[in-house]
Amino acid sequence: MTRVTDAVARFTAVFDDVGRDAVARELDRRLPHAEVTALRDAGFTRVTVPEEFGGGGEPPSVLFALLAELGRRDPNLAQLLRSHFSFVDRTILAAPSAERNRRLEMLAGGAIVGNATHERSTAKVGSLSTTLTASPDGLRLDGTKFYSTGTLFADVVSVAAQDEDGALVAALVPTAASGVDVVDDWRGFGQRLTGSGTTVFRSVRVDERAVSRRVVGGPSHGGAFVQLVLLAAVAGIGRAIVDDAVAFVRNRTRTYSHASAATAREDPLVQETIGRLSGLSFAADSALTAAAAGVDGSVAAQRAGVDGDDLREIIAPIEAATARAQLVVLPSVLEAATLLFEVGGASAVDTGLALDRHWRNARTLASHNPVAFKARAIGDLLLNDSPVPGWWSTGEA
Structure with a gap:
């Protein structure tokens, strides 16, 4: 974890800066143009670009860990860079060419892709x-x-x-x-x-x-990659729920005549709720880390020239792990987003706190690729050896 720890430490200051006004942005619906610029200026948008092109050279697992920490401050920022980092990943793995080099140099120069x-x-x-x-x-x-x-x-x-x-x-x-x-x-x-x-x-x-x-049907971890960006953002929401719950209880002075202790922070029922929130966040973090680890292996294999069926065998378990991670991360954080309100009374629903944003944001992210489809795919894999779909499209039936 040293590489992840070092990377998180390197970007903590800018993450804190761009997250400082997250609640105000949410309430005012102010688009985070300045915050995206700050992330670019800090080198975050080029963190996975190879070092020989002027980037940070970090592997996908480190990126997903960083996105979770960014999502902890503001999940909007983590999600809006999804296509950018997916484009970086595809470009890194593209066949050597002058155009590939041009694109990597463009990304190292700070260009953001939508x-x-x-x-x-x-x-x-x-x-x-x-x-x-x-x-x-x-x-x-x-x-x-x-x-x-x-x-x-x-x-x-x-x-x-x-x-x-x-x-x-x-x-x-x-x-x-x-x-x-x-x-x-x-x-x-x-x-x-x-x-x-x-x-x-x-x-x-x-x-x-x-x-x-566009190559359709060939072995690619692209589908897992974009889903893991969303799961990182949701895991970040899980961490923010714990942060907000702890801060709310520590600062709470009101209590009930029938409470179990003199203050909220000493109340065993409130302590139990905080513990459950922490456990749900831990489950989300663990599932994200387990699924993300496989993408590093896929990138290394492709950069070493592995392709065809050999590559498909490497990617298949990554797709399955990502689908399983959805079945853990999404329900865990959605449950936590509701359980959060058990730590306080009516004051917890004050619009100034915007604690409802956690459920709304997690629910929106979870709606991108419905969990039911992924659960069915895992069942089909186990029962009938049917590969988990690695890519999908939308349109009229």
Whole structure:
């Protein structure tokens, strides 16, 4: 754990700074542009970029540990960087090329990458309405995306589209390019500050070098990676629940005539509740750590040239471990977010404390990939040796 401990110590100051006004941002719905800039300036956005390109060179397991600590301060910040760190991971593992080098140098220079994958369109599952087509003056991108998490804060955005042959492609587009419109219209009751709204592309010119074909069905830990980012954010919420519960009880002066002690902090029933909250957070942390460890092995194997079925055998248990982690992290933290209110009376529901944000944020994160689907997949694995799905898409049935 020394590497994790050292990394957390290195970023604690900036995490504390960006988390200091988290409750005020929540209450005022103030987007964290300054906080994202502070994280960039501190080197956090390039923490996994290889050292030879000017990054921190940290493995995924360290990143997920850091994201949990960032989520402890503000889970919005942890989630909104999900597509950025996923893009870094994909770029690190891409075949050597001048374009790969260019992208890694761009990331080491501080560029932040956003997401434009999912749509609210008539496109069926597995297909997209967003198109990349040829024109007399080059490639043009057209389409509308939703759930564009992080794009409001990004310099470039990775856009999933279909080309004229119907192939799935990814186009890397500057968010300031002509024809790109990033809209702050995310209205979820939780994770309100992640910039997860609409992005519109109207005849946006795209450099051919910025287009790559999306590989579907090949062995990749990409699905597990993006899910582990969400689980890290939720585990961070679990830690914040314990922090807030302890702070609330220590400062509480009111009590009840029928209480079990003179003060809340001496009351064995309140102490029991704090202990249960700590145990639920510990379960979430442990599941996250266990699942995240496997991704390091996958990265090392791929950088050593392992591919095909050999790589698939390495990745399969990572997908299963990530699915199992969902079955622990999400219900543990959601339970803790409700149990939290047992430590105090009506004062605990004061809107100024915003303790309800923990449940709303955890519930929103948990809704991304429903737990029931993952539980069924694990059951199918154990009963019928069916691989846990490593990637998924959304669309009309």
